Amino acid sequence: xxxxxxxxxxxxxxxxxxxxxxxxxxxxxxxxxxxxxxxxxxxxxxxxxxxxxxxxxxxxxxxxxxxxxxxxxxxxxxxxxxxxxxxxxxxxxxxxxxxxxxxxxxxxxxxxxxxxxxxxxxxxxxxxxxxxxxxxxxxxxxxxxxxxxxxxxxxxxxxxxxxxxxxxxxxxxxxxxxxxxxxxxxxxxxxxxxxxxxxxxxxxxxxxxxxxxxxxxxxxxxxxxxxxxxxxxxxxxxxxxxxxxxxxxxxxxxxxxxxxxxxxxxxxxxxxxxxxxxxxxxxxxxxxxxxxxxxxxxxxxxxxxxxxxxxxxxxxxxxxxxxxxxxxxxxxxxxxxxxxxxxxxxxxxxxxxxxxxxxxxxxxxxxxxxxxxxxxxxxxxxxxxxxxxxxxxxxxxxxxxxxxxxxxxxxxxxxxxxxxxxxxxxxxxxxxxxxxxxxxxxxxxxxxxxxxxxxxxxxxxxxxxxxxxxxxxxxxxxxx
Numbered sequence: 001x002x003x004x005x006x007x008x009x010x011x012x013x014x015x016x017x018x019x020x021x022x023x024x025x026x027x028x029x030x031x032x033x034x035x036x037x038x039x040x041x042x043x044x045x046x047x048x049x050x051x052x053x054x055x056x057x058x059x060x061x062x063x064x065x066x067x068x069x070x071x072x073x074x075x076x077x078x079x080x081x082x083x084x085x086x087x088x089x090x091x092x093x094x095x096x097x098x099x100x101x102x103x104x105x106x107x108x109x110x111x112x113x114x115x116x117x118x119x120x121x122x123x124x125x126x127x128x129x130x131x132x133x134x135x136x137x138x139x140x141x142x143x144x145x146x147x148x149x150x151x152x153x154x155x156x157x158x159x160x161x162x163x164x165x166x167x168x169x170x171x172x173x174x175x176x177x178x179x180x181x182x183x184x185x186x187x188x189x190x191x192x193x194x195x196x197x198x199x200x201x202x203x204x205x206x207x208x209x210x211x212x213x214x215x216x217x218x219x220x221x222x223x224x225x226x227x228x229x230x231x232x233x234x235x236x237x238x239x240x241x242x243x244x245x246x247x248x249x250x251x252x253x254x255x256x257x258x259x260x261x262x263x264x265x266x267x268x269x270x271x272x273x274x275x276x277x278x279x280x281x282x283x284x285x286x287x288x289x290x291x292x293x294x295x296x297x298x299x300x301x302x303x304x305x306x307x308x309x310x311x312x313x314x315x316x317x318x319x320x321x322x323x324x325x326x327x328x329x330x331x332x333x334x335x336x337x338x339x340x341x342x343x344x345x346x347x348x349x350x351x352x353x354x355x356x357x358x359x360x361x362x363x364x365x366x367x368x369x370x371x372x373x374x375x376x377x378x379x380x381x382x383x384x385x386x387x388x389x390x391x392x393x394x395x396x397x398x399x400x401x402x403x404x405x406x407x408x409x410x411x412x413x414x415x416x417x418x419x420x421x422x423x424x425x426x427x428x429x430x431x432x433x434x435x436x437x438x439x440x441x442x443x444x445x446x447x448x449x450x451x452x453x454x455x456x457x458x459x460x461x462x463x464x465x466x467x468x469x470x471x472x473x474x475x476x477x478x479x480x
Contacts, residue, residue: 010473011406011410011413011473012413013413013416013472013473014416014472015472016423017422017424017425017472018081018378018423018424018425019079019081019082019424019425019465019468020080020082020084020121020123020425021075021080021082021083021427021428021446022083022084022085022380022426022427022428022429023064023083023084023085023086023429023430023431023433024086024125024128024129024172025086025088025091025128026043026058026061026128026130027058027061027429027433027435027436028062028434029061029063029064029065029088029091030058030059030060030061030062030063030064030066031063031065034065035091035101035107036091036094036104037101037104038095038132038133038134039090039133040088040090040130040131040132040133040188041129041130041131041133041136041140041188041189042058042129042130042188042436043057043058044133044188044189045187045189045190046058046434048190051190051437052436052437052438052439053440053441054439054441055439056441061433061434062431062433062434062454068107068111069114071431071456072115072120073118074447074456074458075118075120075430076120078458078462078465078466079467079469080466080469081120081424081469082120082121082122082123082167082426083121083122083430084123084169084380084426085111085123085124085125086125086126086127086128086130086172087108087124087125087126087157088104089126089127089130089132090130090132090133091107092105092108092153092156092157093132093153094134095132095134095135096131096134096135096149096153097135097152099156100160105156105160105161108124108160108161109161112161112164112165113164116164121166121167122167123165123380123426124157124161124167124168125169125170125172125228126150126153126154126157126168126171126211127170127171127172127177128172129181129187129188131146131177136189140182140191141177141178141181141199141200141204141207142197142203143203144206146203147203147204147207147210148210150207150211151207151211151213151214153211154170154210154211154214154218155215155217155218158214158217158218158219162218162223165223166222166224167223167226167299168215168219168224168225169226169227169228169301169380170211170212170215170226170227171204171207171211171228172228172301172303172381173229173230173303174204174227174259175201175229175230175255175258177200177204178198178200178201178204179197179254179333179335180333181197181200182196182197182199182200183196183197183334184326184331184332184333185329185331186327186329186333186437187327187436187437192331194279194335195279195280195335197333198258198279198280198282198335199280201258201259202282202284202285202289204259205262205263206293208263208293209263209289209294210292212225212295212297223298224299225297225298225299226298226299226300226301226378227297227300228302228380228381229256229260229300229301229302229303230303230304230305231255231259231260231364232252232255232256232308233304233307233363233364233367234251234252234255234256234307234310235307235308235310235345236248236310236311237310237311237341237343238311241311241312243311243312244310244311244312247310247312247337247340247341249271250271250275250334250336250337250339250340251310251334251337251340253269253272253275254275254334254335254337255308257269257272258272260368260371262290262294263293263294263295264294264300264372265294266290266291266293266294267290268282268285268290275337276335276336278336279335279336297372297375298376299376299377300368300375300376300377300378301378301380301381302364302365302368302377302378302379302380303380303382304360304361304364304379304381304382304408305352305354305381305382305383305384306354306356306357306360307345307355307357307360307363308324308342308345309342309344309345310342310343311340311341312339312340312341313338313339313340313341317338318332318338318340318341322334322342323342323343323344325342325352325353325354327437345357350384350385350386351385351386351442351443352384352385352438354384356384358410358411359411361379361382361408361411361412361415362411362414362415362418365411365412365415365422366415366418366420369415369419369420375421376422376423377420377421377423378422378425378426379412379422379426381428382408382425382426382428383401383405383427383428383429383444383446384400384404384444385435385442385443385444386398386401386443387443388432388445388448388459390448390450390457394457395460396448396458396459396460398459398460399460399477401446401459401461402460402461402464402477402478403477405427405461405464405465406477409425409468412425427446429445429446430447431445431446431448431449432444432445432447432448432449433445433449446458446459447459
């Protein structure tokens with residue numbers, strides 16, 4: 001399954017290929033009570049006992065709010081072309097309504113200016129899961145009004161930064177927001193209501209459409225509007241078993257079709273309606289919604305980590321936690337799919353327990369090349385968590401991550417050779433950070449952060465990736 005770590009010929013990318021890294025606001029910024037910011041659902045969730053590993057939270061995180069110049073200088077030193085970051089909604093619009101707090105916007109103005117001064121292309125994600133708590137108190141994403149509040153917020157940020165930022169992403173991984181936040185409850189706001197999770201999915205789709213329209217009304221026409229989806233590569237345990245193939249279809253609808261159906265094609269899959277009819281009648285999909293959601297995109301972001309392996313449950317409905325890689329919960333993030341079993345895919349695994357399989361990334365890219373012909377693609381997240389530790393000299397060697405990146409970037413290059421229009425790759429993540437419900441236990445960063453001192457140390461993977469970014473060719477993988 002692994003791409004060759006020692007190809008016969010060097011793996012070289014097109015000259016215009018963008019080499020970037022990604023982060024999100026709550027995971028790195030800290031400063032949660034400064035300059036008018038109010039709590040998001042992740043502030044509330046992470047401060048609720050038992051919700052995160054070790055009771056960890058993002059109050060300080062890695063203090064990017066105060067150290068952004070140091071972090072941008074480090075990106076430039078590594079040779080990165082692009083930086084994908086998210087805006088903290090409650091930092092800009094604390095209640096989710098009304099005028100912006102200029103002190104919050106000023107932080108992002110300074111960050112963008114610093115990036116541009118170092119020749120790094122900013123890519124803004126408007127929503128990476130930090131809904132203002134006041135909007136959750138009013139019902140959150142299951143309520144239609146939240147989509148309209150998002151459009152207002154998008155207009156504010158587009159007007160503030162649209163003259164200097166060309167790449168925009170409305171939502172990051174709406175599947176997680178809907179189904180982990182309102183279905184299994186392992187993400188904020190921690191609700192466990194299957195019907196609410198489906199309502200949330202629709203209103204996130206609506207928010208994307210309304211937000212895309214708002215951005216375009218506020219920005220120069222040259223700017224690019226996209227969305228980042230964590231689309232799943234879903235495979236059957238037994239490819240010849242009709243029951244397993246039906247299980248694939250059900251999970252594919254819930255992981256992928258529920259978003260790319262209306263966003264790319266203007267319709268939800270009929271099979272999704274059939275599978276969830278015992279949970280909801282979808283009456284919240286109003287006339288005109290699908291047209292609003294189906295806005296033309298300038299690009300599509302794909303986030304990939306590992307494939308899913310499923311089968312039909314022979315012994316009736318599945319109860320209890322699922323081995324789907326999305327955290328342990330007695331409640332399912334898969335409404336209407338209690339007759340589906342998840343299986344651990346074979347092969348080497350990361351610290352998250354996720355199987356390393358670059359072929360899944362190639363498969364995903366080629367799928368969306370077919371789903372949306374002519375639409376440019378970006379890999380907006382891809383990376384791995386390992387138990388990284390400094391050696392006695394203070395250096396951090398992570399050869400496993402180097403091999404992971406080589407394999408997945410080789411898969412991207414193979415997809416380009418096979419006709420896919422992939423324009424760039426954003427490594428997840430620039431640096432170690434608050435990893436949601438896993439707290440600070442899981443390190444995805446190419447840059448090591450000492451959480452006691454907040455000192456940054458580039459790992460060997462950062463140096464390897466920086467060389468790839470500067471040369472456009474993947475360096476050999478070594479164990480040094």
